[in-house]
Amino acid sequence: MVGVDVAHLPVIDLRKAKGKERPALARQLHEALTTTGFFYLEGVDDRYNAVELKTLSHWFSNLPLQLKMDISKKTFNKNASHNYRGYFPVQPGEPSHKEGFELGPNNCADQKPPTEFAKFFMESNQWPVDPPGVTGEADKFKKVMMEYNDFLGKAGVELLRLVAEGWPKSTHSEFFTELFTPTHLSTFRLLHYPPRDASPPPCAIDGDYVVQCGGHRDSGFFTLVSTFDYPGLQIQLEDGKWLDVPSRPGAMVVNIGILLSRISGGVLKATTHRVVDFGGHRWSAPYFLEPKFDANVNIKLPPLNKNEESGSTERQNYGKWLFKNLIGYEEYRDLAEKWGNIAQ
Ligand SMILES: O=C(O)CCC(=O)C(=O)O
Numbered sequence: 001m002v003g004v005d006v007a008h009l010p011v012i013d014l015r016k017a018k019g020k021e022r023p024a025l026a027r028q029l030h031e032a033l034t035t036t037g038f039f040y041l042e043g044v045d046d047r048y049n050a051v052e053l054k055t056l057s058h059w060f061s062n063l064p065l066q067l068k069m070d071i072s073k074k075t076f077n078k079n080a081s082h083n084y085r086g087y088f089p090v091q092p093g094e095p096s097h098k099e100g101f102e103l104g105p106n107n108c109a110d111q112k113p114p115t116e117f118a119k120f121f122m123e124s125n126q127w128p129v130d131p132p133g134v135t136g137e138a139d140k141f142k143k144v145m146m147e148y149n150d151f152l153g154k155a156g157v158e159l160l161r162l163v164a165e166g167w168p169k170s171t172h173s174e175f176f177t178e179l180f181t182p183t184h185l186s187t188f189r190l191l192h193y194p195p196r197d198a199s200p201p202p203c204a205i206d207g208d209y210v211v212q213c214g215g216h217r218d219s220g221f222f223t224l225v226s227t228f229d230y231p232g233l234q235i236q237l238e239d240g241k242w243l244d245v246p247s248r249p250g251a252m253v254v255n256i257g258i259l260l261s262r263i264s265g266g267v268l269k270a271t272t273h274r275v276v277d278f279g280g281h282r283w284s285a286p287y288f289l290e291p292k293f294d295a296n297v298n299i300k301l302p303p304l305n306k307n308e309e310s311g312s313t314e315r316q317n318y319g320k321w322l323f324k325n326l327i328g329y330e331e332y333r334d335l336a337e338k339w340g341n342i343a344q
């Protein structure tokens, strides 16, 4: 890989949120989100153990393909029971070269969906079974993944409290909390990027780089990524230059998505990032913090700039916003036919 500059990201230690350093932490978070929009996060929870999560990620991707396909989404297996949660295999020839496993919040399917359409997103989770000759591994996977799923969601909502507290104009600490209660539509994803073969498709080539996940901004509120000790993540500066984001032992890499940026009137930055092939297998585990289906996401933090409008009165339902985003992706094209008119 050619030499590229390295991003020096600030470190936010969530343990400080519990003590008298909280106001300073909220200001530090605001500073991080108004500049690079990316930071390292430490002290998420005493139970967070990057080595454990990496081992589970390896375990899942090493399962026999058939066991993974048994819990895949319908797009990849017409006999599958689920549409939104579960496994997706690598799609050869695509700009994005990864397989993954996706979970929703543990209690999502126990909630009453506000509409028939909402059922699509408020799906139960699917879990793998043990490979032949093994017992107890799948149970352990499920138990630990559910635990992480829960505390990563809580950490995300706590980060939103800190965003509200660090906002320069007085804002209630719980400004965002209601959007995530009683449950939300967050996605916890285990990703495995196998290296590309000797002749990657043209859509994956960018100069000297082979891209594994093309440049994009995340769509929701916060993304908390465990990158373990793998290289490959890059962020883009405003002048177009890419910087490597090295992993930091025990820390997650965190950024915000377009919705939170919009709610802040663009003051908080949703930064473009991508994953490039470093020649080896790569695993990561992003947690995408997203609000509940019927959350109104057309809200505004108090504007910092006099000319900026404050909140609009027109509701925008998160579920419909999400749907419009998803139908842009190959794996969800068929949704447009089924639900397109409902989501207008
Ligand atoms: O794998 C990573 O490190 C980042 C993944 C990512 O940006 C995403 O899934 O949105």
Ligand SMILES: [Fe+2]
Pocket: 216, 217, 218, 223, 273
């Ligand atoms: Fe991303």
